[in-house]
Structures are given as structure tokens and as C-alpha cells.
Amino acid sequence: DASLRDVTIETKRERVGAGIEITTESPWSYSFDVRRDDKEGSKRGGGAYYFRAAQLVEPVDYTTDEIDASVVYNWNKWQASVNYYASAFSNNDESLTWENAFNPIVPGADEGQLAMPPDNEFQQLTLSAAYDFNARNHLSGEFAAGRMKQDEKLLQATVNPLLVVPALPAETADAEIETTNARLKFVSLPTDKFRLTASYLYDERDNKTEQLLYDWVTTDAFLNAQRSNLPYSYTRSSLAFKGDYEYTRGTRLGVGLERDKRERTFQEVEETDENTLWGTVSVRNIENLFVELKLAFSEREASSYEAVPEISPPQNPLMRKYNMADRDRQSLKLYTNYTPDPYYSFGVGFEAAYNDYDNSALGLTESSDSAIDLSLIHI
Numbered sequence: 001d002a003s004l005r006d007v008t009i010e011t012k013r014e015r016v017g018a019g020i021e022i023t024t025e026s027p028w029s030y031s032f033d034v035r036r037d038d039k040e041g042s043k044r045g046g047g048a049y050y051f052r053a054a055q056l057v058e059p060v061d062y063t064t065d066e067i068d069a070s071v072v073y074n075w076n077k078w079q080a081s082v083n084y085y086a087s088a089f090s091n092n093d094e095s096l097t098w099e100n101a102f103n104p105i106v107p108g109a110d111e112g113q114l115a116m117p118p119d120n121e122f123q124q125l126t127l128s129a130a131y132d133f134n135a136r137n138h139l140s141g142e143f144a145a146g147r148m149k150q151d152e153k154l155l156q157a158t159v160n161p162l163l164v165v166p167a168l169p170a171e172t173a174d175a176e177i178e179t180t181n182a183r184l185k186f187v188s189l190p191t192d193k194f195r196l197t198a199s200y201l202y203d204e205r206d207n208k209t210e211q212l213l214y215d216w217v218t219t220d221a222f223l224n225a226q227r228s229n230l231p232y233s234y235t236r237s238s239l240a241f242k243g244d245y246e247y248t249r250g251t252r253l254g255v256g257l258e259r260d261k262r263e264r265t266f267q268e269v270e271e272t273d274e275n276t277l278w279g280t281v282s283v284r285n286i287e288n289l290f291v292e293l294k295l296a297f298s299e300r301e302a303s304s305y306e307a308v309p310e311i312s313p314p315q316n317p318l319m320r321k322y323n324m325a326d327r328d329r330q331s332l333k334l335y336t337n338y339t340p341d342p343y344y345s346f347g348v349g350f351e352a353a354y355n356d357y358d359n360s361a362l363g364l365t366e367s368s369d370s371a372i373d374l375s376l377i378h379i
Contacts, residue, residue, distance in 0.1 A: 003101065007057050011041030027075035037064040047098050047112045049219045054101040058116070061092040080129040088121045095155055106221040108162030113220070118152030124179070136189040146179040158217040165223060169212040173229070180204040193246040201238040207231035207265075228310050230266040237261050250285025266308055268315065269324040274300035288340055294333040302326050320360035322367075328356045342379070349373035 019033035045058035070083040097113045104110055124146035131139050151172045157165045182202040189195050209231040216224055238261075244254035258276040278296035283289075302324055307315045331353035338346045352370040357363070 007042070009042055009044060009057070011039055011043065011060050013037060013039045027073050029072045029074070031068075031070050031072075033066075033068045035066045035068075037066075038062070039064075045096070045114070047114065049100055049102060049109060049112065050105055050221055052102045054098075056096065056098055058096055059093045062117070063090045063092075064088070065090075077132040078129070079131075081127075083126040083128075084124070085126070086121070086123045088119075089117075090119050091117050094118075094152070097159065106160075108160040109219070109221045111159050111220070113155060113159045115152075115155050118150050120148065120150040120152075122146060122148045138187045140183075140185050142181075142183045144179070144181040146181075148175075148177040148179070150175040157215055157223075158220045160217070160220045163217060163220070163223055165217060166215050169214060170210075173209060175209040176207075178206045178208060180206070195244050197240075197242040199238075199240045199242075201236075203236040205232075205234050207233045225312075227312070230308070230310055232267070233265045235263045244280070248285070250283060252280075252282045254280040254282070256280075264324075266310065267324065268305055268308060268321060269302045271303040272300055272324060274298055274327075288338060290335075290337040290339075292333075292335045294331075296329075296331045296333075298327075298329045298331075300325075300327040300329075316362060318361040320357065320363045322357060322360070322364040325357045325363070326359040328358060330354050344379075345375075345377040347373070347375035347377070349375075 015035060015037050017033065017035035019031065022030040039060055039062040041060045042057050043060055045056040047054055047056050065088045067084070067086045069085075070081055072081040073079070093116045095113055095115050097111055100110050100112065124144055126142065126144040128142040129140070133139065151174050153172055154168055154170070156168070180202070181204075183200070185197070185199040187195065187197050209229065211228055211231055213226045213228050215226055218224060238258065240256060240258040242254065242256040244252050247253050256276075256278050258278075260274045260276070262272050264270060276296055276298035278294060280292060280294045282292040284291075305320060305325075307317060331351070333349070333351050335349045336347065340346075350370070350372050353368065355367045357365050357367075
């Protein structure tokens with residue numbers, strides 16, 4: 001108790017930025033922005049020694065630099081843009097070392113060490129375009145390619161001088177991830193009352209970090225068998241169709257179908273497919289009042305569930321992680337909004353859902369949740 005003392009936990013952020021925007025009489029326009037964020041202070045942390053743990057104060061000394069540049073073309077039925085974004089994060093503290101707050105159980109375990117958030121960078125190039133075929137048909141799309149990189153020097157497995165640990169397999173993880181995002185959307189109004197929408201989304205995270213074997217130490221006390229880093233990757237594609245019809249003035253009926261497919265690496269389930277059917281009724285023909293009801297039914301099917309061999313100890317073969325397990329879901333959403341005058345708006349929302357994980361023997365087998373949202377907006 002004599003070693004405990006009060007510490008003020010606080011952080012301070014400062015931002016400075018500059019930008020320029022150029023608009024000409026031609027269809028072309030340009031913009032360029034730069035920003036720097038400096039964040040200093042301290043935050044809560046923790047360190048463990050075998051069965052004991054202590055609260056720590058972690059230093060915060062971060063700098064983030066961002067660049068955002070774009071070129072936009074807007075003429076007649078075409079709108080297009082090219083955008084480049086870059087972010088560089090720097091941490092002036094590479095690691096945190098602290099004294100063991102307890103009597104060491106293992107000789108030499110007098111200190112511990114943690115790595116702090118590493119320096120890293122992210123770059124992304126985005127191309128987007130939209131075309132109006134006519135007043136009733138519109139097509140838009142976007143494609144983005146990005147890369148994340150981190151090559152901070154790795155810390156040794158322990159600071160215990162009495163533990164003999166083999167050398168690291170590499171000086172840095174040389175971590176690199178490539179991202180690909182795409183979106184395509186088509187909107188058509190066959191009649192004044194009927195609207196159709198079709199959309200496609202693609203999201204890919206390709207982790208190119210090399211997989212290596214590492215020796216690792218438990219709380220600077222015990223050397224364990226080697227483990228491998230798992231460069232997780234995933235791909236998600238989503239296809240959706242929606243139609244809504246103005247049944248009467250101020251009343252619209254809608255129906256939609258969505259298909260969501262996800263593929264993963266180094267996880268228990270390689271692939272999941274989820275189909276969702278939903279319908280909506282919205283009413284706006286009551287003065288200053290808007291009401292919308294949505295009902296949805298979805299079914300998610302997963303491929304065979306296999307324990308990841310690189311993870312030790314292995315998972316119980318009967319266990320199912322709920323976010324990758326087979327699931328049937330029914331949900332209801334009700335939202336109302338009342339606007340007595342142009343300056344005030346009141347909103348009330350209610351959501352409820354029931355989930356049935358019918359093929360899960362252990363783990364989450366069923367769940368229900370509900371939420372109420374109240375809002376008041378003054379302009």
C-alpha cells in the first residue's frame with residue numbers, strides 16, 4: 001500500500017491544418033488539405049506477473065500527419081473525382097518498462113516491458129464516378145485501393161536477464177496489408193410512384209505480412225513453445241435489391257433482398273452466406289408526423305466449423321463463435337418523427353430482434369435484444 005500514489009490521467013490534443021480549394025469556369029476543380037494532430041498526456045494501462053497484476057500509467061505522445069487531395073470533374077451528365085489520402089502515425093515512446101510491484105516468484109522477473117502503439121502509415125487512392133442516363137436512371141460507382149504498412153523494430157521476448165531466449169526470427173514484422181473497396185449503385189424510376197435500386201459492395205483486406213515462428217515468454221517468467229503470427233485476411237461481397245412504391249400520397253411500401261457473403265483466413269469458419277428479406281411501410285400524410293415500420297428475416301449459413309490448428313490451446317470442438325455460426329434472425333424497427341415547426345424535431349425509435357443459433361451445441365444458442373432511442377433536434 002505504501003507504494004500506491006495518486007496520478008492524474010489526462011490527454012491534450014492540438015490540431016493545425018491548412019487547405020486550398022480551386023474552382024474554375026471549366027468542369028475541373030481541385031482541393032488540397034494537410035493536417036497535423038499532436039496528442040500528449042497519459043492513459044490507464046496494466047501489467048501482469050503470473051497471477052498478479054498492477055495498474056500502470058502509459059505515456060501518450062502521438063503525432064498524426066494527414067494529406068487529402070482531390071481532383072473533381074463535373075460536366076453535363078458526368079461527375080467524376082480522383083482522391084488521394086495519406087496518413088502517417090508516429091509514437092515517440094516505443095515501449096513501457098515498469099518494476100514488478102510484487103515479490104518476484106521467478107528469479108530475474110524484476111521488470112516487465114510492453115510495446116506501445118507502433119509507427120505506421122496508410123495510403124489510399126479512390127476513383128469515383130456517376131452518370132445520369134436521363135431524369136429517371138442514375139448510375140454511380142467507386143473504387144478504392146489502399147495499403148497499410150508497419151515496420152517498427154520488434155522488442156525482445158523478455159527483459160529477464162536470467163531467461164535464455166532464442167533470437168527473434170526478424171528485426172521487424174514488416175507488416176503490410178492491402179485493401180480493396182468497390183461500390184456500384186443503379187437507381188431507376190420506371191414511373192413517378194415506383195423506384196428500383198440495385199447495389200453491389202466489395203470489401204477485401206489482404207494481409208501480406210510474412211508468417212513466422214516466434215518464441216514467447218509469459219510475464220517475463222516462463223519460456224513457452226513457439227507460436228506463429230496469423231495474418232488474418234477477409235473478403236466481403238454484398239448484393240442488394242430494393243423496390244418501393246407510393247401506395248397513396250405520403251404512404252410508401254418497400255421490399256428488399258440482400259445477400260452477404262464473407263470469406264476469411266485463419267479463422268474457424270472460412271465462409272458464411274447470409275440472406276435477408278425485409279419490408280417497410282412509411283407514412284407521411286399526417287401533418288408534421290412521419291412513421292416507418294420495418295420487418296426483416298435473415299438466415300446465415302456457415303461452412304464447416306474447424307478449430308484453427310495454430311491456436312493453442314485448441315478450441316472446444318462443440319463450441320461455436322456466434323458471429324460465425326449458423327443463425328436465423330427476425331427483427332422489427334419502428335421509428336416516428338414529429339416536427340411541430342421548422343426549428344424543432346422530436347424522434348422516437350424502437351428496435352427488437354430475436355436470434356436463433358440452431359446448430360450451436362455450446363456457446364450462444366439464442367438471444368434477444370431491444371433498444372429505444374429518443375432524440376430532440378433544435379435548429
